[in-house]
Structure formats: C-alpha cells, structure tokens
Amino acid sequence: MIAAYLRLIGPLHRRRLGGVLAAKVLDAMMAGAPFVLVYLVLRAVMSPDGLAEVRPWWIGALLGVFLARAAVGLWASAAGMRLALDVSRDLRARTVAHAGCLSLGDLDAGRADDLSTIIAQDIPTLQMAPTQALPGVILHTVFPVLLVTGLAVLEPRLALVLAVAAPLCVGLMALSRRHALRLNRERADGFGTLTLRLVEYIEGLPVYRVLGAAGRRHAALAGAVEVLRAVNRRLVTRLTPLLFANALVIEGAVAAVLILSLVLLVGGALPAETVLIFVVAGVRIGESLRALMGLVDLIEGLGVSVERVRRLLDTPAMTEGTDTTPPARGAVAFRSVSWSCGDRPILRDIALDADPGTFTALVGASGSGKSSILRLLAAYGPADRGAILVDGRDVRTYRSDAYWRGVVLAPQQAFVFDASVANNIALADPDASPDRIATAAEIAGCAALVQDRAGDDGPSLGDDGARVSGGEAQRIALARLLLTRAPVLLLDEATSALDFETEAQVWRRFREATRDRTLIAAAHRLRTVRDADQILVVDGGRIVERGRHEDLLAVGGSYARLWAADAITPNTLEEPAWSA
The missing domain is CATH 1.20.1560.10 (ABC transporter type 1, transmembrane domain)
Structure with a gap:
C-alpha cells in the first residue's frame, strides 16, 4: 500500500x-x-x-x-x-x-x-x-x-x-x-x-x-x-x-x-x-x-x-484525433463495422449510408444492436473492425470536442439536472436567446413546462429530474438536442416515455424542424418511423433488411412481422406526415 x-x-x-x-x-x-x-x-x-x-x-x-x-x-x-x-x-x-x-x-x-x-x-x-x-x-x-x-x-x-x-x-x-x-x-x-x-x-x-x-x-x-x-x-x-x-x-x-x-x-x-x-x-x-x-x-x-x-x-484515456473541424454536412457511413463487448459479439459487418438531411430508422427487437450502432456513431468507443465515416472522415481522426459539436445523441434515459427547465434546455447552448429556447421547447412539446418553470429563479427540477415525469424529461432532452447546431442527430428511443398521440405530434414537429439535418433514430414504435428515408432492420447484431416502409412490407420478412406486432396500437392516432 x-x-x-x-x-x-x-x-x-x-x-x-x-x-x-x-x-x-x-x-x-x-x-x-x-x-x-x-x-x-x-x-x-x-x-x-x-x-x-x-x-x-x-x-x-x-x-x-x-x-x-x-x-x-x-x-x-x-x-x-x-x-x-x-x-x-x-x-x-x-x-x-x-x-x-x-x-x-x-x-x-x-x-x-x-x-x-x-x-x-x-x-x-x-x-x-x-x-x-x-x-x-x-x-x-x-x-x-x-x-x-x-x-x-x-x-x-x-x-x-x-x-x-x-x-x-x-x-x-x-x-x-x-x-x-x-x-x-x-x-x-x-x-x-x-x-x-x-x-x-x-x-x-x-x-x-x-x-x-x-x-x-x-x-x-x-x-x-x-x-x-x-x-x-x-x-x-x-x-x-x-x-x-x-x-x-x-x-x-x-x-x-x-x-x-x-x-x-x-x-x-x-x-x-x-x-x-x-x-x-x-x-x-x-x-x-x-x-x-x-x-x-x-x-x-x-x-x-x-x-x-x-x-x-x-483506465486508458480516449484516443483523440487531431482534426478540429466539426462535421458540417452530416453524411454518415458504416463500412463493415463489427464490435464486441468482451468476448460477446454485439455487431457484425454493419454497413449503412445516410446522406445529409435524410432520416434513417433502426428497428428490431430489444437487444438486437440498435443502441450499439448509435453509441459507436456517438463515439462511445472504437469499433473492433471496420470504419465509421462522418463527412467522409473516419471518426477516429476527429478530436472529441470537435466531433461532438457535429454529432449529438439523445439517449432513452434523458439526463435532467437540478436546475430550471430553461437552464436544462440551454445546457446545449448557454448563449441561446430566450426566443430560441422557447422555439425549441415548442417543437419538443415542453413549452408549457418552460412557461411554468421559466427563468433562473424558477423552481428547479430536483435531483435526477425528480419533479418531472419521464415523458417530460424526454421532451426537455429533445428541446436541448434541437438547440445544438449539430448536423447529425441521434435518437435512441428518445420518445419512448411519451403517449402515442403526444409522440406523433412531437415527431412531426421535430422532423419538420430538422429536415436540413441527418437524423438516425432507434425506435420500437414503428408508426413513428414509417416515413423514414430508409429503415434498417437489425437482428442479432446484423442488418437483415433495409428499404422504405412500403417496400419492406411487400417483402413480408422481419419488418413485416414487426409491423404486424405493432399494429395493436390504436389506428385512430394521427399519423406523422414527414414527407408531405
């Protein structure tokens, strides 16, 4: 000792x-x-x-x-x-x-x-x-x-x-x-x-x-x-x-x-x-x-x-690249990416391309590897094999602070700290004007929370957001994501705590506000992602199907089975119309 x-x-x-x-x-x-x-x-x-x-x-x-x-x-x-x-x-x-x-x-x-x-x-x-x-x-x-x-x-x-x-x-x-x-x-x-x-x-x-x-x-x-x-x-x-x-x-x-x-x-x-x-x-x-x-x-x-x-x-520090220029276009590509947790393979030969301004949905059963794809793209750690490219550059060449100005992840467990709602949203941009904060909150469906608890002197949300519900915390996290200027936004079941109707409304406004950004989202509720530019079905750490909603339904494979299981959701809900 x-x-x-x-x-x-x-x-x-x-x-x-x-x-x-x-x-x-x-x-x-x-x-x-x-x-x-x-x-x-x-x-x-x-x-x-x-x-x-x-x-x-x-x-x-x-x-x-x-x-x-x-x-x-x-x-x-x-x-x-x-x-x-x-x-x-x-x-x-x-x-x-x-x-x-x-x-x-x-x-x-x-x-x-x-x-x-x-x-x-x-x-x-x-x-x-x-x-x-x-x-x-x-x-x-x-x-x-x-x-x-x-x-x-x-x-x-x-x-x-x-x-x-x-x-x-x-x-x-x-x-x-x-x-x-x-x-x-x-x-x-x-x-x-x-x-x-x-x-x-x-x-x-x-x-x-x-x-x-x-x-x-x-x-x-x-x-x-x-x-x-x-x-x-x-x-x-x-x-x-x-x-x-x-x-x-x-x-x-x-x-x-x-x-x-x-x-x-x-x-x-x-x-x-x-x-x-x-x-x-x-x-x-x-x-x-x-x-x-x-x-x-x-x-x-x-x-x-x-x-x-x-x-x-x-514990070894994260390996830093030297490129200090943040991603600007939002082009994302995976090239034969594999990753294991210890001795257990998690992802195998993942290949995908997401063009700037497009919406890519990751669907599949729990534990299939959707979140792992997002976390690798968010630089949680390096892949074991293959390459992940953002704007044509390997993510390992970026310096982390520059990279995270261009690629931002909203996890399922929303982080809310002990401060007012406005300050929680402004965590993404402390210099944001009240109008920008209000606009982001309106899109994310938490404008009422900002009005009820606005300002530095307003009530704080308590430790771990004890004074807000899980759905409210997720909407605050979405508003925070909107306040960033990152061209690539990653959502990992980021609206899972919302009710179906609120989720549909939030998704419609969110996508309209982010049409100039690349959006990659993991989702279990397929109705929220049916209008994605491409849908990737992940199973056992592999992408087993890819395409648009109608094409995948016509194939009658894994996606069609997931859609059929999701069909127990009430059909009376208003559908998002992102393509309109």
Whole structure:
C-alpha cells in the first residue's frame, strides 16, 4: 500500500511527505532521549552522594527535549494535515479531469459510479495516510528499535528478550496484513453493493409498496447486509487469533523483562536504576507495538482506496484525433463495422449510408444492436473492425470536442439536472436567446413546462429530474438536442416515455424542424418511423433488411412481422406526415 500510495501522490507531494516522515523520525529519536537523561538522574540519585551528583543541565536538557518534541510534533501534524488536504484536492482534480478524458463507453460501464465512490469516500479516507497511518508506522517502528538498541548497551540480556519479541510481532502483523488485505477488499465490495441496494430500495419503495413487493425487495437489501456481515465476521474470526497472539507476545516480553529484572536485582547483578529503566522502557515498547498492530487494518483499508483510485486513473484515456473541424454536412457511413463487448459479439459487418438531411430508422427487437450502432456513431468507443465515416472522415481522426459539436445523441434515459427547465434546455447552448429556447421547447412539446418553470429563479427540477415525469424529461432532452447546431442527430428511443398521440405530434414537429439535418433514430414504435428515408432492420447484431416502409412490407420478412406486432396500437392516432 505504501509504495502504491507514494506513486499515486506524485513527486512533489512525495518530497513533502518525506519532510513529515523525517520529522517523525526525529520525534522518535527525541522520544528515546528522556530515557537516557532519566537513567543518568536515577543513577546519580542512588549513588552515595545522592542529589549532589545530579547535574542541573540534565534537568534542563530533559525539559528542552520535551519542548522540542512538542514543537516537532506540532509542526509534523500541521504539515501532515496541509499535505493531506493538498493531496485530496489534487486527487479530486486528477480523477475528475481523467474521467473527462475517458470514452463515453467507459463512463457508461460503471466508471461514473466508481468516480462518485472515489470522490465521496476514497479520497477523504486517504487523508489519513499522511496524518495518521504513515507517521504512526514511522514513530512506532523507529522508537522501539532505537530504544532496544540503547538498552542493549546497559544490559544485553534484557534487551535480547525485547529484541526476540520484535520479529515475532512483525511476522504476526505480516500474516494479519495478508488476511486483512483480501478481506478488506471483500468488505469494500460488499459495502458498495449494500449502498447500491439501499439507494435502489429507497428510490423504489413507492413502487414496491404498491405492487406488494416491499418485502421481497427488502429481502434483497437484507441479503446485501448479510453478505457484508459475513465478511466482517470472517475478518474478525481470522484476525482476532492473530491479534491475540501478537498481544500475547508483547505482554509476554514485557512480563519476561520485569521478571528477569527482578531476579537480577535480587541477585545483585543489576542496579535498581537499570531495572526501573527497563521496566518503563518495556511498557513503552509494548505500547508502540500495540499501536503498530492497530495500524495494520487502517493501512490495508487505505490500500483498498489507493487501488480503486489507481484503477480509475490507469483506465486508458480516449484516443483523440487531431482534426478540429466539426462535421458540417452530416453524411454518415458504416463500412463493415463489427464490435464486441468482451468476448460477446454485439455487431457484425454493419454497413449503412445516410446522406445529409435524410432520416434513417433502426428497428428490431430489444437487444438486437440498435443502441450499439448509435453509441459507436456517438463515439462511445472504437469499433473492433471496420470504419465509421462522418463527412467522409473516419471518426477516429476527429478530436472529441470537435466531433461532438457535429454529432449529438439523445439517449432513452434523458439526463435532467437540478436546475430550471430553461437552464436544462440551454445546457446545449448557454448563449441561446430566450426566443430560441422557447422555439425549441415548442417543437419538443415542453413549452408549457418552460412557461411554468421559466427563468433562473424558477423552481428547479430536483435531483435526477425528480419533479418531472419521464415523458417530460424526454421532451426537455429533445428541446436541448434541437438547440445544438449539430448536423447529425441521434435518437435512441428518445420518445419512448411519451403517449402515442403526444409522440406523433412531437415527431412531426421535430422532423419538420430538422429536415436540413441527418437524423438516425432507434425506435420500437414503428408508426413513428414509417416515413423514414430508409429503415434498417437489425437482428442479432446484423442488418437483415433495409428499404422504405412500403417496400419492406411487400417483402413480408422481419419488418413485416414487426409491423404486424405493432399494429395493436390504436389506428385512430394521427399519423406523422414527414414527407408531405
């Protein structure tokens, strides 16, 4: 953990940490100095001349050591705290900046959850490294070593007893560390799962209660609690014997020193002042070893946090192209594109062409690969094979910020943040005029929401859009999409939460407003895309049919079956007439 932490914080903070730890070494040395001075005072007091043998400077030196140690300890504590805060600030900035360089696919694969855990939990935990863990290890390692070395000069036999106990303690602590490392990882995973289950249970409680499923979902939450409890039990079960054995070695060594000291004192082989020094020193060494033992679990807990931060920072950044010119025409082409998620093939030999200003619809069963096509086109990640071209240029040659000014995706799960409706729409263009925002909202069917909640001072939509419905959130996201000037618009079931009549009206207005842009949309409701310039039927990661609505119906294949299944939709709804 220590080596990984040092690599994580960088050279500048390593040098500052070196200063803090050097201060703790000095602190440990000064912690041993009083034993020398007290021994000199005791030997003088117990001599025939008594107090007359005591040198005044010994007392002054003793007070000076106490004051110096207090000053060094205060400086080390303050420097460690400043370092901890600076490291936390820098790690937060690095993790957020690196997350901004990850591909959208990496963020969509759970890295966002990792990022929130790192920011809220791991980085604050790592503040204990320069303030408690590492200074504690230095102090409670250097101090016993120096003290035993000094005591060996006075009485090698007693020092040997303490010296023998030290490697036994180190061995037991190493064994404890090995168990603690694995179990702390399991505990961190269990805690993360429990947090997710708890949030899921709280957010879904209204639904669970209505469906009478609160008990079953509570059982899932209780299961996560039980998993974490089982890990904690194993941690206690496996570490307690080792900690007990370590404590037994420490207490046994102190008791052995005490007994042997008394034997030597009674036999006249050891002066009383030496016995007193050894007894007090043995107690202090025992305290240091117990403190060091207590740091094992803390250090391994920090190791889990270091590993999680490091794993995120080691995730390769998105490969950036050098072309800073955004797509302008909106011509899209896939050339034998294949893509897999791990070992599972998702898309196979996808070929399509979408001319500027045309509307392409992707239809097919759930899981057929429609969303994957859109995400590859939105630069969520690179294809495994083939090429994706926008305006005749491979998407990999674009710099991401330039590319996303020309290609924008509206996902099925609309993102709505805690701000007013107008500000949510203006996320696409902060400089947009109120008239442009109102026009986009009118086309997307959310003008009433803007009027009801308009302005910076209007009510916010709450966390995750808690104050709007799913359909309202999707209409806000569509208005935001319209506010962009991107020539390529991608819609992934972006109106799935709307009722049929509202969806038909929104689609008609949306298409009329985007006739000069290239539109590619995935849809389950085929009536909304029947007038597309081309319809691509996706099945098993392949495009199995392509053509216009009437031509595909005439073929009587997959599209005709999908259309027949979609025909249960009421026929009284007003049909969109994009071609008119």
